[in-house]
Amino acid sequence: MARWEPNTAIRLVDAALDLFVEQGYDATTVSQIADRAGLTRTTFFRHFPDKREVLFAGQEVHAGLLADALAGVPAGATPLDAVGSALDALTDTFTEDRREFGARLRPVIAAHRELQERAALKRIGLAAAVAEGLGKRGVPEPDASLAADLGVRAFYQAYGEWSESSGGGASLTELTHRTFAELRAALAALG
Amino acid sequence: MARWEPNTAIRLVDAALDLFVEQGYDATTVSQIADRAGLTRTTFFRHFPDKREVLFAGQEVHAGLLADALAGVPAGATPLDAVGSALDALTDTFTEDRREFGARLRPVIAAHRELQERAALKRIGLAAAVAEGLGKRGVPEPDASLAADLGVRAFYQAYGEWSESSGGGASLTELTHRTFAELRAALAALG
Numbered sequence: 001m002a003r004w005e006p007n008t009a010i011r012l013v014d015a016a017l018d019l020f021v022e023q024g025y026d027a028t029t030v031s032q033i034a035d036r037a038g039l040t041r042t043t044f045f046r047h048f049p050d051k052r053e054v055l056f057a058g059q060e061v062h063a064g065l066l067a068d069a070l071a072g073v074p075a076g077a078t079p080l081d082a083v084g085s086a087l088d089a090l091t092d093t094f095t096e097d098r099r100e101f102g103a104r105l106r107p108v109i110a111a112h113r114e115l116q117e118r119a120a121l122k123r124i125g126l127a128a129a130v131a132e133g134l135g136k137r138g139v140p141e142p143d144a145s146l147a148a149d150l151g152v153r154a155f156y157q158a159y160g161e162w163s164e165s166s167g168g169g170a171s172l173t174e175l176t177h178r179t180f181a182e183l184r185a186a187l188a189a190l191g
Numbered sequence: 192m193a194r195w196e197p198n199t200a201i202r203l204v205d206a207a208l209d210l211f212v213e214q215g216y217d218a219t220t221v222s223q224i225a226d227r228a229g230l231t232r233t234t235f236f237r238h239f240p241d242k243r244e245v246l247f248a249g250q251e252v253h254a255g256l257l258a259d260a261l262a263g264v265p266a267g268a269t270p271l272d273a274v275g276s277a278l279d280a281l282t283d284t285f286t287e288d289r290r291e292f293g294a295r296l297r298p299v300i301a302a303h304r305e306l307q308e309r310a311a312l313k314r315i316g317l318a319a320a321v322a323e324g325l326g327k328r329g330v331p332e333p334d335a336s337l338a339a340d341l342g343v344r345a346f347y348q349a350y351g352e353w354s355e356s357s358g359g360g361a362s363l364t365e366l367t368h369r370t371f372a373e374l375r376a377a378l379a380a381l382g
Contacts, residue, residue, distance in 0.1 A: 114308075116312060118308055123311075124311050142373065150337075188382035190334055190337055190378065190382070191381070
């Protein structure tokens with residue numbers, strides 16, 4: 001049976017990014033990624049359809065974390081407070097050892113249009129997951145989508161700051177609290 | 192000299208969409224698109240790098256319209272009022288004969304992941320153009336990006352409604368006024 005094994009997936013992700021940084025994205029093959037991870041091509045393809053998707057492995061996991069968290073927020077929370085709780089559930093999974101991943105990934109994506117496009121779709125997918133989760137809580141549109149966009153924007157901005165800074169600073173959760181509070185204040189002033 | 196000729200570009204865009212709808216995106220070649228438009232492959236490649244970009248030809252033109260309009264809005268306008276004026280400049284260019292284009296394009300994009308990704312990047316590009324235009328007006332971040340997102344969301348929602356409805360109904364400008372007003376009200380309530 002094909003099974004999703006998180007540790008195997010992470011080994012493949014790290015091996016892929018190492019190779020993309022060392023020798024370039026275009027020059028790297030699936031076989032090389034599997035070799036570097038000490039795994040087979042067959043194992044690679046049990047986890048990812050191609051080398052590009054390795055870089056966006058987190059999308060479904062992250063969308064699931066956000067959806068589950070939204071379902072668990074107490075009734076009566078405002079849409080933005082519910083989004084804040086969901087962001088906590090997501091950002092708490094970014095342990096310190098993942099901090100440098102984003103900083104190494106960024107130039108790889110910046111150099112390839114197809115990766116930028118894929119990244120754009122990932123962001124839309126996360127926002128859609130949050131909007132859907134708010135919808136299940138009874139938040140109508142367009143309120144749900146606006147609140148979701150604000151939360152996803154806060155996460156991306158905080159993730160950028162977190163992954164670019166050296167270790168030992170604020171956690172991603174703390175940074176996301178800060179950016180989300182700033183965005184909420186800006187939203188209130190804009191409206 | 193290679194020159195951008197709007198009418199030639201529109202002929203290629205319309206020919207491409209006709210063929211994508213008739214025989215599928217994957218089965219359509221650049222040569223077929225040029226033939227259908229009564230033009231040569233050389234002319235095609237003077238306007239577009241590949242068949243995919245034909246579908247996103249409007250991005251630079253639309254971003255330019257938004258940027259120019261923002262530069263011309265009287266000083267003192269609020270960020271959201273400036274965005275509203277920019278949307279007018281954009282939507283006024285969508286004449287009635289373009290109404291059905293979006294409805295025919297939508298299923299083609301929905302059937303191809305790479306086109307969805309490209310569309311996501313186009314939307315981000317338009318929002319970035321608006322945010323940059325607001326920045327030049329002195330609007331700070333994150334206010335500029337939030338206002339830009341709201342405007343682009345209003346445009347896309349209105350464009351969806353406009354292109355799905357039969358002719359003779361509200362203009363795209365009228366629909367965009369309505370969706371933008373709804374989003375502004377939702378934003379105020381959310382904040």
